[in-house]
Amino acid sequence: MQFFLVSGVATLTLTRAILSAYVGEKTSVFQSFSNAWPVLMRFMSVLVLIGLLMVVFYIWLLIPCVGWFSGLGILLTLSAAVLPFTVPIVILERHSATGTISRSWDLVRRRFWWVLGLMGVLTLLSLVLTGPSILLSSLSQSATQLGSLGNQTLTNTIIQSVVGVLASIIILPLNYAVVVLAYFDLRIRTEGIDLFVSANESEGKPISLADIAEMPTVKHGTNLVSGTEIGYFVILTLAAALLYAIFLGVVMLIMAGSMAL
Template sequence: TQAPGHTPPPPPPGPGWGTPPPGGYGTGGWAGGWGGPPPAAKPGIIPLRPLGIGEILDGAVSTMRTYWRTVLGISLTVAVVVELITLLLRGFVFNDTLVGFGDPSMTANELGRTVGTNALGDLVVGAVFMLGSLFATGLLTTVTSQAVLGRSVSIGEAWKQARPQLLRLFGLLLVLTVLFLGVLAVGIAPGVLIAATAGSDVAVAITLALGLLGAFLVVLWLMVRYSLAPSALMLERQGVFKSMGRSTKLVSGSWWRIFGIQLLAWIITNIVSSILVIPFVILAFVLDSSGSLNVLHPSDEHLSWSFLIISGIGSVLAAMITLPLNAGITVLLYIDQRIRREALDLELARAAGIQDHGTGPAPVPGG
């Protein structure tokens, strides 16, 4: 029986939910001691919701740490092969490209040939590194995408999944390279025309500077616009131009955010690379002073093998870390944009065997 004037006690709370917040489940309904919605499911390296900058970086590092055998196996193999090819090119083909830069007796023609040969050497070495990076990116994209689901992938499995798309990935690199070079050519064309019509040196210099600046800004915009194309090509089995279109769609409206994250990643990877490479370069100079001969001693003829090998070891270590880091950040940016635009988290949750994912609101972290 209830005593007169006594207020009956409130009914017991529903199982597992606690006392409902004031105002029910509408606006502000997660306040009042609830502590926010349930955390998003995290079957692998990232929670299945829109990601913040820190979570993207942490996810890339977590992939390297959790699946280090596969990740470092791929990156180390690629880095060693690329460095061996580079070593042979530097040792036998482009060894003397810097010879004579410090020689005041050089003629203009000799200096021009030296500069041209050195540029060609850098271009060839850069192309070798780019192809190696492309190959590693293809395999590491597969590893990272499976790490999101908490699944490990062996090197053989990564190769099997990536192999059908590697030729298309090379085609994508070729198309983008031609596009960027075309933009640069258009940028310098006015300066070249002014120079060809006997324009003043000042006019040529100003026109070239403005043209190069404008071309650089356009290339930068295009690089970010198509930065997610490799991931779309590998993970969606798209063709070259369809993957470029997918990247355009995913980047649209988020250009500055993606640019900022990629700039931060570039700064971090360059710092890490410098930390690993510089000590080996210094050691190479200390152990073999002839390694600096082409800059400080123009009368000498070749870079020594010991200098090339010691500095090459540092390059291998740097590539072993930066290759998977860059690949991981790019893949996670692609996944994050698809979660934000296309609710990919629901598909990923189903693939990971998670039930009832997405029934409650998930906060979007800043960044």
């Protein structure tokens, strides 16, 4: 529980600072930290609800035919797209926990493939940056098992930790910044908040996050999920299954080649 609280505060603090920087609002780390506390419990409630939804859709995934062809796509959308967008929504908009998740999905569905593609690129970038840490971990474990390089285990562990921390320093702010930019991009394209900002700037009024928080939001669709979006989930599921099959095929070929040698 303590880990989730610390992680939640850090996420909200960093995102709040990025949001302030985006609108040109001067703030400090302490101010961002202070502003994170009032919405912390709501954010934790959102995380709990999303966790429960993940459990529900894992069960849905086990249902023959219907679940098999859509469950994985729903889980990917929920974890990779809906969850990240809840952070700026919790900070800027006044919704309940369920309303925050609904609002996040409403934003994501407006440019579904663009958002999923963006999150996919971020995931690949994270894997590239954390790759050295994972490689060092594997080498350290291999050295320990072989025993021949046991004296290097501590050194490898230290290097792995340092590389992991450095990667996190780059990855986390980058992820939050991209989500914030995507959040504003979606609202600019579909809700016209840029017109509101331009109108205030033309009158010489500085824009603050409080001003944006007062702006009304626009609901994109009336149905929770449309038939087209169910098709998106099916495509995602099939694409994920295909990639997994390709990955297994490559691994098996490598293993077969190693055994042949």
